[in-house]
Amino acid sequence: MSSESISQSINVVHPVTLSHGKNAEVWDTAGKRYIDFVGGIGVLNLGHCHPRIVEAIREQATRLTHYAFNAAAHTPYLDFMERLAGFVPLDYPVSGMLTNSGAEAAENALKIVRGATGRTAVIAFDGAFHGRTLGTLNLNGKVAPYKQKVGVLPGPVYHLPFPSKDNGVTCADALKALDRLFSVEIDIEDIACFIVEPVQGEAGFLALDIEFAKALRRLCDEKNILLIADEIQSGFGRTGQRFAFTRLGIEPDLILLGKSIGGGIPLGAVIGRKALLDILPKGGLGGTYSGNPIACAAALATLDEMTDANLHNWGSQQEQAIVSRYEAWRADNLSPYLGRLTGVGAMRGIELANADGTPAPAQLTQLLALARDAGLLLMPSGKSRHIIRLLAPLTIEAEVLEEGLDIFEACLQKLA
Known part of the structure; x- marks a missing residue:
């Protein structure tokens, strides 16, 4: 994925080329499917190609x-x-x-x-x-x-x-x-x-x-x-x-x-x-x-x-899923690099940190690659590039959200 016609001052997080998407899923030009926790960096609260x-x-x-x-x-x-x-x-x-x-x-x-x-x-x-x-x-x-x-x-x-x-x-x-x-x-x-x-x-x-x-x-x-x-x-x-x-x-x-x-x-x-x-x-x-x-x-x-009922239901579903999984990971000591859960509602970030609380950007970079290989796209953030911001569409199907969190969990366990 490179082109001499595109400015090299543009940074692309994931070295894949996407061809199409539907709600919270996207596919690259090789046909590989990904669960999208990036959502165009917060652009796709209603997902890819919403029929309406x-x-x-x-x-x-x-x-x-x-x-x-x-x-x-x-x-x-x-x-x-x-x-x-x-x-x-x-x-x-x-x-x-x-x-x-x-x-x-x-x-x-x-x-x-x-x-x-x-x-x-x-x-x-x-x-x-x-x-x-x-x-x-x-x-x-x-x-x-x-x-x-x-x-x-x-x-x-x-x-x-x-x-x-x-x-x-x-x-x-x-x-x-x-x-x-x-x-x-x-x-x-x-x-x-x-x-x-x-x-x-x-x-x-x-x-x-x-x-x-x-x-x-x-x-x-x-x-x-x-x-x-x-x-x-x-x-x-x-x-x-x-x-x-x-x-x-x-x-x-x-x-x-x-x-x-x-x-x-x-x-x-x-x-x-x-x-x-x-x-x-x-x-x-x-x-x-x-x-x-x-x-x-x-x-x-x-x-x-975006009715109030829809927003409440979507937000509650996503918040509950993320918070409950995060709390389980903390309780199980899933990874020594699992830091704080930031944000409110369905707008959540997961910090990667060392045992002394300092940022762990190297582990975040590793997590991005592991998750991508497993079919999950994530977005980094934070002053030290050490926080994953979760931006899955609000309309994500419950089973797809859980699948994405399963991948996240498995990749957290592999961090070194």
């Missing part, structure tokens, strides 16, 4: 394949935005715009924040990942490989420790760092926004501390600072709820969406307070492909499937 989404794409492709919404409105964009505004559980008047990706949603949110506050400084968090574009690189709480050799990035951006039960950083730790930031680095009156993932993805599925989230919301209200929730990976049912911010007991001002919003078709969105989304002049938001009709049709079909 495929039919929506097919039907829309016979009607209108593209029109730039900035030139003329089209019904798929209008219909989807109306549905989306009702799907996001917010109590205030909501408005939004569609983008091509989550990173583009983050870029547009920064424009909106600057227009609304007249400020430019942003506070993000260690371990964060918000995209690979030039603006979002500076938000990311990790240098390698994203910021290497890129040079000076747009700013100013400051980073705080991310408080979570999953990494040992407490609410008090983060608040102390915040106090130091405002005492030493920047005046609080210059801060435009905080941007935070309710559950960090790239960092290994670390769930934000609820007490800190509420303290952050209070601070933002007191100082007229905006709060952006990045739900690109944690949204659209990944945790078993529509969005992960609801578990925090707060409402963000803007929400970034992407990945599973389009059922596998590229799409993203910024949604939030209507007064904020309307702040820029006419033409300040938009894009040639943003809200493509086929992507909107796929997204509408996605929302049809």
